[in-house]
Amino acid sequence: MKSTISLLSLLLLIFIQSLGYAQVKNIGIPDIKNYKRSEYKGGTQNWSIDQDKNGYIYFANNSGLIQFDGLNWHKYSLPNKSEIRSVKIDQSGRIYIGGNNEFGYFQTNEKGILEYHSLSNSLSKKDKQNINLIWRIHIFNDEVIFQSFTKVFFLKNKKLTTLNAPHKFQFSFLVNKRLYFQDKTLGLLEYKHQKLTVLKGTTVFNDKEIWSVFPLPGNKLLYATLEKGLFISENGIIKPWQTEANDFIRKNTSLGGSIIKNKFIVLNSVLDGAVICDLNGKIIQHMNRQKGLQNNTILSSFIDNKNNIWLGLDNGITFINENSPFSFFDYSYNIGTVYASLAYNGNLYVATNQGLFYHPWTKPFQDSPFKRVEGTISQVWNIQALNGVLICASNSGALIIENNRVSKILDTKGYFGFKKIPNRENYIIGESYNGFSIFKKSSTGYDFLHPVKGFDETTNNFSVEIDDNYVWLTKNPLLYQAKLSSDLKSFEFIKKHSVISKKYKGINSLQSINNKVYFQTQNHFFRYSPEQESFFEDQNITKLFKGIPTINTLIEDSYGNLWYSFNESLGVLNKNKNGTFTKKQAIFSNLSGNLVNNYISVNTIDSENIFIGLTDRLTHYNSAASNTFITKPKAFIESFTFPGDTILTGNIATNSNSYTLPYKSNRVKFTFASPTYENQENVMYSYKLEPFEENWRAWSTTAVKEYTNLREGSYVMKIKAKNSYGIESNISQVEFTVSPPWYRHILAYLIYLVLIFLGTYIISVRIKMKIRKNRYYETIEQRRLYLEKESKIRHEQHELEKEIEKLKSDKLQIKILAKDKELVNNSLQVVKKNKVLNGIINKLKDIDTNILDDSTKSEFTKLHKSIVKEVNTDKSWKDLEKHIKNVHFEFLKRLKSQYPTISPRELDLSTYLLMNMSTKEIAEIMNISTGGVELARYRLRKKLGLNKKENLTGFLMSI
Incomplete structure (x- = not known):
């Protein structure tokens, strides 16, 4: 009962705080992004900040004007390279700046490059003297006002006018559409109708430097001075603002500040960063070097168009994502990797890799870190409140926590967490490093009873849920279904499931939704029916996750919201009063990659206080905060x-x-x-x-x-x-x-067209000329071909005639040879006849004529003389030789020319051989023996250079 009352008191306190603080939260620090000089390529000290309508941020820097578009930095220097102390942008985008003895504006040219236009150069020689530093620029009543310590310059309708300080100006302030100047002697002056009017009672600031003036409700003004603190004016009375904020400023010195939506004030300090306070002076946030700033000296602050904060530092620039529902507890609060968190008895407990830490809810979070719970110096996996007992699961064992210290060690084995056992009110089951153990409620919290036998696998990657019948565990790739015995000492049986659906493979997560155990695979949710001993899909739950990436973890918080993780990202289905759900996923994209794998930690205290564990810090999320931070980006x-x-x-x-x-x-x-x-x-x-x-x-x-x-x-x-x-x-x-x-180019194409027409004409003319020329040459060629053909015909006719003559000659030659042969044969017959006649003559000589009578003898003598005369008068052989030589003259001539040493006798033999006469015939003609013919043939072959295998007659015919 006491715990319940404490929790209700805590929730009420948080609710009241959240109503008062709206977007600026007093829990944790917002996300901080630091930009070093090496990034923006500028100098030290950023004295003024402004933003144009595109959203670009501009800084008045010691080295010039710095422009930032979210990704790229650009620097623009003044012609005299002097520092810039002030910057102001009007509705047209013109960027007015003030420097040392120089002021003017930057404006983009047709190429988008910022060009500087000096206004101070247009001043008269007198007004240009001793301009000094331009510290403040205001756009007021269609005038651009440049304020230095000595003068004020008014630009209106492109004309400059000058107003000298009555004595010496400090700074100027535009508040509630009223413009004020601080004079070192006269106090505060209000600018009206181009005149300065002294405000009564403000000479109290003559020994003080006012850096900023803020409006407060009830026509009050708040003055932030350099060293004297904060002052408030009400009904003409100025007095110190006795608040936490004033104490901070008096201690750390102020360099002005800025106001957020007329609800919160950002105060810059020289020594300890910046604070945000409400309009009552209560400090809500304190940001310094310890909390993530790169420098503790804040020269300027600016609230951008999304109500986020920019800080111009003495060395660097810082962006603070103030308009976000997220804030963080990091190393500066002694927070490391977070595995679980719990709000209990007025404290926020955080289980980390370095132990269990706590922080009181009733104490502001601005500067006080989390404290370690005594006795927890190792990894803590979980912190839970079960039956009014705070129990811690850690590497050191199962621990009972009382009065922020370990009061009792239940078991020295490492534990991951604890679950209530259904229908066993005083019993819980713990998941240890190598199995399960049973604990029982006692007067000292809980007592360790015994381990549960039957399951001793390591459970570091297990998910465990318990229903009325079974203990369910998932360990990839299996689902274990175990039943506790009635005495809780062992598991009666353990059944393994590799699939829960024929259609969808694998088991992605195990979770409890509305006190029922669900099994999820590919975003399809199943339950187990003990009666049917099978799994069945719950279509209603499955529909909720349609269109959501496949999840790997699902947690139902105390309000019925369903938190899920996927691909190292987080999302939630917020449960509405009518039972429906609203998906929020994109808002958590900034946490992607920083969630603790397999140990998703979400602790929902109420809609405005949700804690999420990350690898390097604890996140506070206010789901009820305005969603104005989610705006449509510009590109x-x-x-x-x-x-x-x-x-x-x-x-x-x-x-x-x-x-x-x-x-x-x-x-x-x-x-x-x-x-x-x-x-x-x-x-x-x-x-x-x-x-x-x-x-x-x-x-x-x-x-x-x-x-x-x-x-x-x-x-x-x-x-x-x-x-x-x-x-x-x-x-x-x-x-x-x-x-x-x-x-x-189009002109080139026109030229091409003209050239084409001209070329076509020229080509046409040349073609016609060519055709005429070709026709002429064709006629000439045809004539030539005709003549050649005619000549060829004549030549062929001549050749044919020659061939005919040759054929006739060959035919005649053949006839001659035949006649020669015949003549030779006849001659041979004559020779034979003469031989016969000679034989007769010889035989007649042998006849004795004396025995013959005179008449017979006379006839014998006549016969003898007649035969002798016939033999002596026959010249056919000589005629034959002469005829043969005449017929074969060319052959003999060729043979003699080729073989000059050949003898006449061998020429005759060659002729006879050419005539294909036999050895016997040759012997008879040459009047030698056949052996003599063979010898003569041998000698002829030798002289002709023929070997034995070559045919002599054939060779002679080839000559």
Whole structure:
């Protein structure tokens, strides 16, 4: 009962605090992003901050004007390279600055580059003397007012007027549409109708430097002085503001500050960072070097268009994501990796890798860290309140916590957590490193009874749930179904399930929803039916997770909200009063990658106080906070670069220009920016170049794109951004045209057309001339061919005639040879006849004529003389030789020329052989023996150089 009353008191206190503090929370610190000089490439000391309507942030820095678009930093220096002390931007985007003896404005040119225009140069020589530092710039009643210690300059309708300080100015302040100046002698002066009016009773500030003036309810004003603290004026009476904030400022010195929505005040200090207080002076947040700032000297502060805070430091720049429902407890609060948290008896307990820590709820969180619970110096996995007993599961064992110390060690084994046993009110079961143990409620909290036999596997990656019948455990890839015995000493049986559905494989998570155990696979939720001994799907729960990425852990908090994790990210289904659920997922994207795997910790105290464990800190989440921090981002094509030029399109207010590029500059580069300063590292971009690309490129954090070798034509580069909450910006675009190369220019095409017509005409004329010429040459050629053909015919006719003559000659020669042969044969017959006749003559000589009578003798004598005369008068053989030589004259001539040493006798033999006469015939003609013919043939072969295998007659015929 006592615990319940304490818890209700705690919740009421938190509720009252949250009503008072709205978006600025007193629990934890907001997310802080520091920017070092090496990042923004500027000097030390940032004295003034402002923001333009695009969302770009500008800083008055010692080295010049610093511009930041969320991704890129740009620095613009003054002509005299002096420091800048003040910056103010009007509605047109003109950036007014003030420096040392110099003031003017930056304005973008047609290329988007900020160009400086000096106003001080237009002053008269007298007014230009001793300008001093321009510390403040105000835009008031259509005037731009530049204030230095010695003078005030008024710019209106492009004309400058000057007002000298009555004595010496300190600073000026624009509050509730009223402009005040502090004079070192006269006190506060109000500027009205181009005159300064002294405010009565303000000379009390003559020995004080006022750095800021804030409006308070009831027409009160709050003055922040450098060293004297905070003062409040009410009904003309000025007095110290006796509050926590004043104590802080008096101790640490003030450099002014800024106001958030007229509800909270940011106070800069020299020595200890900055604080945020409410309008009653109660400090809600304190941010210093210990809490994450890179420097404790805050020179300036600024509230941007999303009510987040920018701090200009003595060395660096800091962004504070104040307008967020998240705040954090990190190392500065002694918090490491968080595995569980619990609000109990007025304390917030946090289980970490370094032990169990606690912090009282009733004590502010600004500066006091968490304290360690005595006796917990090792890994703590869980902290739970069971039956009014605070029990801790740690590496050191199961511990009972009382009065923020370990009062009792139940078991020295390491434990991961504890579960109530259904229908056994005084019993709990603990998950140890190697099994389970039973504990029983006692007067001292709990007592260890005994381990549960039958299961002794390591359980470091187990999920455990208990229903009325079974103890369920998941250990990839199996689901264990175990039943406790009635005496709780052992498991009666353990059954393993590898699947719970034929359609969906695997078991992704085990969870309890509305006191019922569910088994989840691929976002389909199943329950177990003891009667049917089978699993069945709960369609109602499954429908809730339609369209959600596959989850790996699900936790139901005390309000019935369903927290789930997926891909190291977190989401929640908030339960409404009517039982329906509302999904919130994008808001937690900033925590992605920082959740503790397999140990998702969500502790919901109420809608405004939810604690989430991370790998390096504890997160406080206020789900009831205004969602104004989730806004539609803006996207800009920050720069458009091509060879020879760069256009800062992000600086151009209405970028409706279309740029023309020469063809040699057809390599273009674009850089993107989105002035979204919270979680900038999670901002993604998508783009496409029309008509070069039909589809949008996939989302990526890459903020630069280059295209090369673009063809001539008109292009539109489109870009959109998506912030870490998944909200897309409107599309920004830049139009440009790539001119064609000279040889593809329209004038070139006209020239080409003229050249084509001219060429066609010239070619036509030349073709006609060519045709006429070709016809002439064709006629000549035809005549030539005719003559050649005629000549050829004549030649062929002549050759034919020669061939005919040759054939006739050959035929005649053949006839001659035949006649020669016949003649030779006849001659041979004559020779034979002569031989016969000679034989007869010889025989007649042998006849004795004396025995013959005279008449017979006379006849004998006549016969003898007649035979002798016949033989002597026969010249056929000589005629034959002469005829043979005449017929074969050419042969004999060729043979003699080739073989000069051949004898006449051998020539005769060659002729006879050519005539194919037999050896006997040759012997008879040559009047030698056949042996003599063979010898003569041998000698002839030798002289002709023939071997034995070569045919002599054939060789002679080839000559």
